[in-house]
Amino acid sequence: MTDxxxxxxxxxxxxxxxxxxxxxAVALLAVSMKxxxxxxxxxxxxxxxxxxLLNRMWPVDFGAYHKQGIHKALIETLNISTxxxxxxxxxxxxVGVMAAKNIVQIPLLNWIAKxxxxxxxxxxxxxxxxxxxxxxxxxxxxxxxxxxxxxxxxCGKLLGEALEEIKPGPIEALKAAGAPWxxxxxxxxxxxxxxxxxxxxxxxxxxxxxxSAVIGLVGAGGIGVSLEDxxxxxxxxxxxxxxxxIFAVVVLAEVFVTKIRQKLI
Amino acid sequence: MTATAAIRTPFKPNWWARLGWLLLVVYCFxxxxxxxxxxxxxxxxxxxGAKFLSELFPPGMKRLGLLLDNLIETVEIAVISSxxxxxxxxxxxxxxxxxxxxxxxxWPSRAIIALSRSFHPVIFAILFVKAVGFGPLAxxxxxxxxxxxxxxxxxxxxIEEISLKPVEAMKAAGAPFxxxxxYGVLPQVFNRFIGFSTxxxxxxxxxSTMIGVVGAGGIGGTLFAxFQRFDYDFLCTILLSIIxxxxxxxxxxxxxxxxxxx
Numbered sequence: 001m002t003d004x005x006x007x008x009x010x011x012x013x014x015x016x017x018x019x020x021x022x023x024x025a026v027a028l029l030a031v032s033m034k035x036x037x038x039x040x041x042x043x044x045x046x047x048x049x050x051x052x053l054l055n056r057m058w059p060v061d062f063g064a065y066h067k068q069g070i071h072k073a074l075i076e077t078l079n080i081s082t083x084x085x086x087x088x089x090x091x092x093x094x095v096g097v098m099a100a101k102n103i104v105q106i107p108l109l110n111w112i113a114k115x116x117x118x119x120x121x122x123x124x125x126x127x128x129x130x131x132x133x134x135x136x137x138x139x140x141x142x143x144x145x146x147x148x149x150x151x152x153x154x155c156g157k158l159l160g161e162a163l164e165e166i167k168p169g170p171i172e173a174l175k176a177a178g179a180p181w182x183x184x185x186x187x188x189x190x191x192x193x194x195x196x197x198x199x200x201x202x203x204x205x206x207x208x209x210x211x212s213a214v215i216g217l218v219g220a221g222g223i224g225v226s227l228e229d230x231x232x233x234x235x236x237x238x239x240x241x242x243x244x245x246i247f248a249v250v251v252l253a254e255v256f257v258t259k260i261r262q263k264l265i
Numbered sequence: 266m267t268a269t270a271a272i273r274t275p276f277k278p279n280w281w282a283r284l285g286w287l288l289l290v291v292y293c294f295x296x297x298x299x300x301x302x303x304x305x306x307x308x309x310x311x312x313x314g315a316k317f318l319s320e321l322f323p324p325g326m327k328r329l330g331l332l333l334d335n336l337i338e339t340v341e342i343a344v345i346s347s348x349x350x351x352x353x354x355x356x357x358x359x360x361x362x363x364x365x366x367x368x369x370x371x372w373p374s375r376a377i378i379a380l381s382r383s384f385h386p387v388i389f390a391i392l393f394v395k396a397v398g399f400g401p402l403a404x405x406x407x408x409x410x411x412x413x414x415x416x417x418x419x420x421x422x423x424i425e426e427i428s429l430k431p432v433e434a435m436k437a438a439g440a441p442f443x444x445x446x447x448y449g450v451l452p453q454v455f456n457r458f459i460g461f462s463t464x465x466x467x468x469x470x471x472x473s474t475m476i477g478v479v480g481a482g483g484i485g486g487t488l489f490a491x492f493q494r495f496d497y498d499f500l501c502t503i504l505l506s507i508i509x510x511x512x513x514x515x516x517x518x519x520x521x522x523x524x525x526x527x
Binding site: 014017018020021028029031032033036037038039042045046049052053075076079082083086119122123124126127130131134135137139140141187210211213214217218221227231243246247250251 | 276289292293296297299300301307310313314317337338340341342344345348383384385387388391392393395396397398400401402405406471472474475478479485488489497504507508511512521524
C-alpha cells in the first residue's frame with residue numbers, strides 16, 4: 001500500500017494564478033530593463049557623482065537663512081499646508097457625507113461623491129499645482145488650492161468610511177424625538193466621528209507639510225521656490241541649507257502631530 | 266437634586282471648543298493676509314479658470330506617438346524601481362527587525378530606511394537629476410529610494426509582529442538560520458509583503474508620472490513642457506492618459522492582491 005495521501009496547500013487554479021503573476025512581473029521587468037534608455041556609464045558613475053554633489057553642498061551655508069528669505073519661505077510653506085488642509089476639510093466634509101451610504105441613500109449622489117474623491121486622488125499634488133498656477137498665476141494661492149484639491153480625496157474617503165461605521169442608536173433616538181436634520185448631523189453624527197475627523201486632519205496636515213515643500217518647484221509658493229532659486233544659481237551650500245530646513249520642519253511637524261494626537265484621541 | 270436635574274441642558278455649550286473654532290477662524294484670516302490671498306484674486310482666478318478649462322477641452326489628438334512613448338517610459342520606471350526597491354528592502358527589513366537581529370545591525374538599517382523616507386520623492390529626484398543627469402535613470406534611483414523607505418519600514422514592522430513560536434520550535438530542532446527565515450518567518454509575513462509590494466508598485470506608478478516635472482524621466486516632463494508652451498489641449502490628453510494609467514495600475518494591484526489572499 002504505497003498509495004499515501006498527497007497534501008497540497010493550494011488548488012491548481014491558485015498555483016496557476018500565482019505563477020502567472022510571478023511570470024508577468026518577471027516578463028515586465030525584463031522588457032522594461034531592455035527598453036528603458038539608461039546610459040550604463042551614467043549608472044556606474046552615479047556614486048561618484050553623488051559624492052561630488054554632497055561635497056559641493058558642504059558646509060551648509062546657515063548665513064543665508066535670513067539673507068535669502070528662507071525663513072519667510074518656511075513660514076509660507078507652513079501657512080500653505082495649514083490653510084490648504086482647512087480648505088480641503090471644508091470641501092471634504094460635504095463630499096464625505098455624500099459618499100456615506102448610510103446617510104445619503106441616493107446611489108447617484110454616492111457615485112458623484114466617489115467620482116470626486118477618486119479624481120482628486122489620482123492627480124498628483126504637483127500636477128494640481130501646475131493646473132492652479134495656470135489658473136491663479138504663480139504664488140501661494142495656487143499652492144493652497146493645489147494642496148486643498150489633492151487632500152479632498154484623502155480626507156473625504158476616510159471621513160465617509162468613518163461616517164459609515166457609526167452606531168445608529170443616537171441617530172434613531174434623535175429622529176424619534178423629532179430633531180431637524182441639522183441637529184441630527186451636529187449632535188448625532190459629529191460627536192461619533194470627531195476623533196476620526198481630528199485624526200484624519202492631523203495626518204493629512206503632516207503629509208501636506210511635506211508636499212507643500214515641493215510645489216514651489218512649479219511656481220506655487222513656499223520653500224520650494226527658494227530651493228529652485230538656489231539650484232538655478234548653483235548655490236549648493238544654500239541648497240543644503242534649504243534641505244536641512246525642510247527636513248527640520250518635516251520632523252517637527254511629525255513630532256507635533258504625534259503629541260497632539262495623544263492629547264486629542 | 267431634582268431641581269438641578271430639571272434645568273440640566275441636554276447639550277451643554279462647550280466654551281473651550283468654541284474658543285478653539287474661533288482661533289481657527291482667526292488663523293485663517295491671518296494666513297490669508299500673510300499669503301496675500303484676496304477675494305479679488307480668487308474671483309479673477311475663477312474667470313481665468315473658466316478660460317483655461319475651455320482651452321483644455323477638447324483634448325488634442327496630435328503627437329500621440331510621443332505620448333505613448335512617454336507612457337511606456339513611465340511604466341518602465343515604475344516596474345524597474347519597484348522590482349529593485351522591493352528586492353533591496355527585503356534584506357533591509359530583515360536586518361531592521363528588532364526581534365530577530367542584534368542592536369548593532371538594526372540601527373544602521375533603520376537609519377537607511379529613515380533617510381530614504383525623510384524627503385519627498387521630488388526632492389530626491391532633483392538631487393539625482395543633478396547627480397546623474399536628466400532621464401529615466403534619475404527617476405529609477407529616486408523611486409528605488411522611496412520604495413526602500415516605505416516597504417522596508419512596513420516589512421520590518423510586520424516581522425516584529427510575528428509569532429515567535431514556530432521560530433523557537435525550529436531553533437530547538439536545530440534548523441540552520443536560513444531555514445528558520447524561510448520556513449519560520451517568511452510564511453507569516455508573506456501575504457502582508459505582497460500587500461506592501463502591490464501598494465508600492467501602485468504608488469511608484471503615481472510618482473513616476475510626476476518626477477518628470479523635474480527632469481527625471483517619464484510623462485511628467487512632457488506634461489510640464491506642454492504646460493509651459495500653453496499647449497493646453499495636449500496637456501488635457503496627457504492628464505487623461507495619466508488618470509487612465511493610474512486606474513489600470515490600481516485595478517491590477519487589487520487583482521494581484523486577490524490572487525494571493527485566498
